């Protein structure tokens with residue numbers, strides 16, 4: 045029987061959550077296009093979206109678990125395919141051996157970026173993390189957005205309460221250190237982001253981009269300000285300074301719930317626009333005019349991403365962005381910075397009566413504080429390699445490639461190679477997973493249910509969209525894999541994953557029936573559990589979350605409300621409307637107020653002042669990163685359609701610097717940082733500002749023993765060989781990936 049059909053689903057590859065229309069002919073994907081009827085993306089798609097076909101078909105993608113059985117004569121690991129039960133038995137043996145020899149503190153975990161896009165991980169992570177009980181949890185968050193969580197924690201009492209730019213209604217959009225024409229946006233789920241930027245201008249608004257590079261986003265903006273890497277906090281503090289000095293503070297509706305505005309003036313006093321000009325490279329008058337424009341615009345949204353978070357003052361920078369929204373009356377107002385309300389969120393304020401805290405424990409070797417339950421990933425190599433009590437001997441990695449994505453890659457590689465045991469949940473045998481004893485491969489995206497639990501909380505419209513499995517497979521998805529791992533870890537043996545799925549559903553419902561204000565408060569949880577639908581574990585947990593969420597059907601009490609079944613009937617998604625003001629109800633601070641000085645920000649401003657003086661006298665070349673539309677961190681370089689064409693892993697150098705350094709376009713350069721050295725192809729271009737060089741991350745696919753044929757043929761070099769693991773934002777533990785001091789010379 046031929047399998048011909050058209051299906052619709054949400055692309056899980058980046059934060060934009062585009063709707064895809066997938067045509068299937070004879071059981072194979074014929075074509076993937078943007079879904080014109082998707083309620084949110086209305087047909088937008090980027091070149092990666094259609095590659096779900098190539099990813100599904102990629103012969104290198106693992107179809108069965110593999111277990112490492114020694115090394116070949118060249119030292120490369122040798123893997124053999126095994127059945128799932130056998131693979132889980134090896135996991136259990138390894139875990140028991142390590143725990144017996146060293147105790148539970150010897151077990152750590154690294155969580156990669158695709159988890160955020162994965163339904164099964166989002167529904168089941170809690171079970172696994174609780175079971176494993178590890179203090180050594182590391183993730184891509186500390187090479188990414190951790191400053192955003194920490195700033196939110198202190199300001200709003202909840203590290204997951206993140207404002208997004210309400211750009212569809214903004215009169216002024218200021219984008220700092222983000223390049224959505226390439227990345228398609230981050231901590232701002234907005235499919236068709238480029239079109240939305242153009243729409244701001246088309247309706248008479250203004251778009252300003254602040255970036256050391258003349259990016260495609262900068263080219264599309266009304267104004268582009270080139271800034272010296274790492275100095276954004278100085279610029280933003282100067283904006284606040286000017287707003288206060290010129291009496292342009294206007295708190296608006298939330299003025300009654302904000303404390304500490306009076307102290308701002310003294311705190312930002314040293315950061316005059318004139319002082320900021322010499323540090324940032326942006327002249328004082330331009331800074332004043334930008335501040336005036338933000339104050340004068342009917343609505344303004346300032347949004348910062350990677351260029352503002354992966355720097356030494358990442359948390360302070362993020363806090364300053366929110367402070368500007370607060371003091372100009374743009375927080376929680378249409379057209380400003382607003383809080384989404386996801387279909388799966390628990391809406392009731394969760395006031396704990398306790399302030400937001402970090403540092404509940406510290407990394408063993410370097411003593412860095414825990415944040416959001418994690419330790420800085422820059423500390424991971426030391427935690428593995430440095431002997432002593434609590435040394436890590438076993439790691440789990442789930443959807444992560446830290447050997448390419450995290451600082452000081454050579455040492456990270458050495459660390460993973462030295463482990464006594466390593467288990468990876470991953471779809472590829474790559475630079476990181478080649479060190480694993482067992483790789484457990486979930487199916488490809490087309491073989492999994494999908495709902496964006498994480499990104500519906502970061503979305504510029506409230507939308508709900510469920511995507512059922514397209515192709516059945518006997519490869520389990522993350523929910524089943526994580527359930528089985530949780531049982532092994534808790535000593536329940538290798539049981540039926542349904543036990544874990546059912547337990548998760550029961551916990552959600554039991555909690556809800558006990559919670560004041562829940563739509564199912566006081567109901568019989570067991571009776572409701574029997575009403576939960578879904579063929580798979582993640583789907584059932586999602587159903588429980590949706591039905592008890594802010595738009596849920598409350599198991600019949602609100603018959604028009606959401607459930608998985610209802611979403612299945614709406615393959616193009618359900619639009620839940622524009623963002624609405626949510627403060628003060630959405631505050632989880634102990635006082636239900638916003639205290640600007642909760643947290644270390646006064647000290648951070650003092651630290652910034654001291655550093656700014658040093659920066660003024662420091663003219664070393666600075667390395668920053670860059671993304672490409674056809675990339676996705678380190679893991680999509682195995683798809684020929686995405687890597688063909690000109691090699692993209694080049695060091696971009698400004699013509700003036702090239703002349704000074706004796707570099708030529710197409711030549712080779714040696715680039716050296718405090719921790720590493722690389723030889724790389726040079727591209728001379730004035731896209732990058734003088735004094736700055738740019739190299740993309742996620743390359744360097746030349747390690748023996750990986751099985752990524754296409755990537756190996758387009759290896760490139762790994763920029764994180766140059767990243768210094770000790771350079772971090774001390775507040776959030778986030779690595780400095782932008783503004784790294786380097787020396788460059790002809791090779």
Ligand SMILES: Nc1nc2c(c(=O)[nH]1)N[C@H]1C(S)=C(S)[C@@H](COP(=O)(O)OP(=O)(O)OC[C@H]3O[C@@H](n4cnc5c(=O)[nH]c(N)nc54)[C@H](O)[C@@H]3O)O[C@H]1N2
Pocket residue numbers: 155156157158162184187188350442443444445446448449450469470471472474486488489669670676677678679740741742763764767781
């Ligand atoms: N120098 C520099 N370094 C950077 C950055 C930078 O800008 N500059 N950016 C940083 C950022 S923002 C991030 S998020 C990190 C990313 O850091 P990581 O998340 O560690 O790296 P990725 O390259 O995203 O690797 C993802 C892994 O998940 C696997 N995978 C893909 N899909 C699935 C799936 O469905 N299930 C499972 N189980 N596995 C899957 C892939 O095979 C790969 O092994 O990199 C960071 N590193």
Ligand SMILES: Nc1nc2c(c(=O)[nH]1)N[C@H]1C(S)=C(S)[C@@H](COP(=O)(O)OP(=O)(O)OC[C@H]3O[C@@H](n4cnc5c(=O)[nH]c(N)nc54)[C@H](O)[C@@H]3O)O[C@H]1N2
Pocket residue numbers: 058059157188220221222223224226227228229230254255256257259271272273274275276349350351352355668669670671672673674675676677782783
């Ligand atoms: N095509 C593609 N899309 C992606 C990814 C990908 O790898 N490829 N990765 C995804 C992930 S995991 C994430 S987190 C997002 C990231 O999303 P974005 O943050 O939008 O991604 P980038 O393109 O890295 O943009 C960062 C910008 O900051 C600039 N910058 C560097 N240093 C500084 C600085 O000190 N100050 C300022 N103001 N700017 C600076 C850089 O030049 C760059 O243009 O993208 C996601 N989308």
Ligand code: SF4
Pocket residue numbers: 055056057058059060061062088089090091092093094228235
């Ligand atoms: S922009 Fe992101 S979500 Fe949209 S098609 Fe491209 S990769 Fe997929």
Ligand SMILES: [Mo]
Pocket residue numbers: 157184188
């Ligand atoms: Mo990221």
